[in-house]
Amino acid sequence: MFVKDFKKNFYDAIQNQRVLVLVSFDVDALCACKILQYHYTPSENYSQRMLVAMVTCVVSVSVPDATPLCGSPIHHCQKAWVSGLEDLERAFVENSEGIKHVVMINSCATVDVVEMLQPPSTPGFYISDSHRPVDIHNVFNAVQVKLLMKEEELTELPEYDEVFRDDSSDEDSGNESDSSDRSGKKRRFDEAAIDRRREKRLWNENRNKVIFDYTKFTSYGTSSSLLMFEMAWKMSKDTNDLLWLAIIGVSDQYVHFKTPRDKYMDDVMALQSHVARHNHRGDDEENLISINCLKIVFDEELTLTMYRHWSLFESICHSVGMACKFKVWTLKGQKKLNEFLAEMGMPLNQCKQKFSAMDTELKGNIKGMIQDQMNKYGLVMQDIVIPSFSAQYGYRNKLCATDAVYACCAVLEGTEKGKTPNDCFLDAVDILTRSNVAALEKGLELAKRQLKAVVTQVQTFLDMHQVISAGPFLYALIQEGTADVKFFSKVNCLIRLARFTLEAHCSVSRSKKARTLPLVLGAPLNTEQGTTLVIGIPPLELDDERKNFFGKAFEQAASSTNSRTHHDYFDSHVMEMKTDDRSKFFDALLNLLQT
Structure with missing residues (x-):
């Protein structure tokens, strides 16, 4: 069943209750979890603090008592981590004792969650999942399953009568026919029974076709972090930090090719209004803002991967769109790229040094210089820029939302020896903590290694x-x-x-x-x-x-x-x-x- 009012039917329902939070192993889910946990910081009263203690730790995480995700004391914390459906079942069995509510983020929408988990009691399952299609049993289960998603996105959902039917009427009819049979009407009963079997067979055939048509394609809906932020906004509990988490979640869908460009643009436009509201400052206020205050800026961002933390040349060679336009894995492509940079008026020695060390004038004009030459080299605006957001706090370089996704995902899928999935999840949480600059820089370096491995493998495939x-x-x-x-x-x-x-x-x-x-x-x-x-x-x-x-x-x-x-x-x-x-x-x- 779809939840219409998130505050009344979700937030208020799980307050002062034991809650098991199960989170998928992706950046959007991690951002959504942090937004959700923000609501349970010990800021209101003792019972609220106890609720924080009851919120169990996320899937793929084992959180020690001293280092909770939300930065508040967590005691009696249940621990679980999963990487798929089987691990999720295990985590539920191990942590479900005494649990009245289970929150699932980016997991289980596409399967019959009640059938899969077979809960011994009747906990309420709250599913916030961008995976589509949503299983029909989850949609029409009005008792145990609550869907935290936009109902209008499920345009191809079959009607209830097409996938469910009550056969009790057939049995009752059959019993009446038995009585008639004893009265000498056996032939009429046989014909009616045949008609019922034929009708049921045709209905089942149509049901199978309807379900197949509904489930034959998979896709993605609105990111869970954006939905959690919108819930916070409607409750007047949204902050700039929560907004940045929602931006990262939406950017995660873009980076990993989950949603089409039009859907991404719609989400960006929705976020842009919040950015303007939270980051608007008057002239008199400008000098009063702390340098450590988070500032989010909306702008057309270059589609060059992590260029602020790399060299411009390396960034172009490791960005899908630009690299494929120039075919940088070939000698001819490298020569063409060098010509492009030369005609831009960008010296090669400047392009191959770290972006932060480039001449200030060149750094500030890169976007316009590329746009001036794009027609000659067959580039289109979509290859060069995309609306996005960047954050800045202190005097550090700006951090683009997509760069944060690359860094967080690289750490989340870490391959370092001795690191457990629990460790990787906690390290990824550190990256989303804006004060932990060291963790972010480490994540960016690991992301560069991943991208280099990707480009090397692509070149091997082609060669x-x-x-x-x-x-x-x-x-x-x-x-x-x-x-x-x-x-x-x-x-x-x-x-x-x-x-x-x-x-x-x-x-x-x-x-x-x-x-x-x-x-x-x-x-x-x-x-x-x-x-x-x-x-x-x-x-x-x-x-x-x-x-x-x-x-x-x-x-x-x-x-x-x-x-x-x-x-x-x-x-x-x-x-x-x-x-x-x-x-x-x-x-x-x-x-x-x-x-």
Whole structure:
């Protein structure tokens, strides 16, 4: 059931109650969790402080009593971490004792949560999840499941009567017919029974078709952090810090290609009004603002990855759009890029040093200099700028929202030896704490390593002609033993690699069909267990929709070949499989998509 009034039917309902908070392993979910926890800081009374103590720690986190996420004392804290559906079940079983309310952030909307968890009592499940489609049982469960999302986004939701029916009337009718049968009306009863069975069979066939049509594509809705911020705003509890968290959550969807550009623009426009409200200062107030005050600015941001924390040259080479336009992995492309920078009036020695060390005049004119030359080099405005936000506190360099996403995600999916998922989650929380500059800088450096690994792998794919056309789709496989392969065992990094690979392949392919083909990408996951991580992304031609059909396709291909696959991720277009079954699985997928 959809929650209409978040304050009345969610916030007020869970106050002074034991609450289990389960959070997915992504940046948007982490931001939403921090916004939610802000409401339970010990600022009102003792019972409110006790509520903070009762809020259990997030999925993928084990929070010690001395270092709570929200910065307030947390006692008797239940600990759990999960990376998929099975771990989520385990976390629920281990932490659900005495729990009356369970809040799920970016998890479980696409599955029947009551059927999956089989709760022994009747806790209330509050689901704030951007994954689509939402399972029909969650939508029509008016007792246990409350959906914290925008109902108007679910435009293709089937009607209740199309997917549920009450068969008790059939049984009652049958009992009456038995009585009639004993009265000598057996023939009429048989005909009625046949008609009922035929009608039920047709209804079931139609139900299966309706459900298949509803679930055949996966997509994403409004980010959970934005919804949590809007709840805070309606309760007059929003702050600039919470606004920045919502901005990072929306930017996370953009960075990882979850929502189309139009949807991102709508969310940015909604956030921009809040930015103007929280960051408007009069002339008299300007000198009274503390230098440590967070300031958020809305502007057209260059689509150059982390350029303020890198060199301009490196940033261009590691940004998907610009890198693919210039084909920087080739000698000809490098030469063309050098010519572009020269015609901009940008000396190469300036471009290759750290951005913060460049001449002030050059730094301030980069956007205009690029725009002056874009037509000559086949660039369009969408390749160069995108509306975004940047934050600044103190005298430090500005931090763009997308840069914060890269840094946070790199730490969240850390591969450092000795680091547990719990450690990675807590480190990512530190990055979202604006006073922890050291953690942010460490995250930015790790993000650069990831991006370098992505570009190196893309160049390997293209140089070795490893992006293969299977007819209805493209596929590429990362070989075992590849340098930095550890990065690609993580979902978000592998998604960015897949997108970069697809755009790079389309930029060099002579076939006009390339942009109409989706890509399947596989990476070694666990060599000892012989498993591969496989993801599928839609073609560039459908970029305005960002709908993915690989979830159902993967399930059907695996089922038809008895391939040993594991569909445990919250994103159905991501799965694990036994490396030995890869060949027959791809053959089945080929046959399936050709029909």
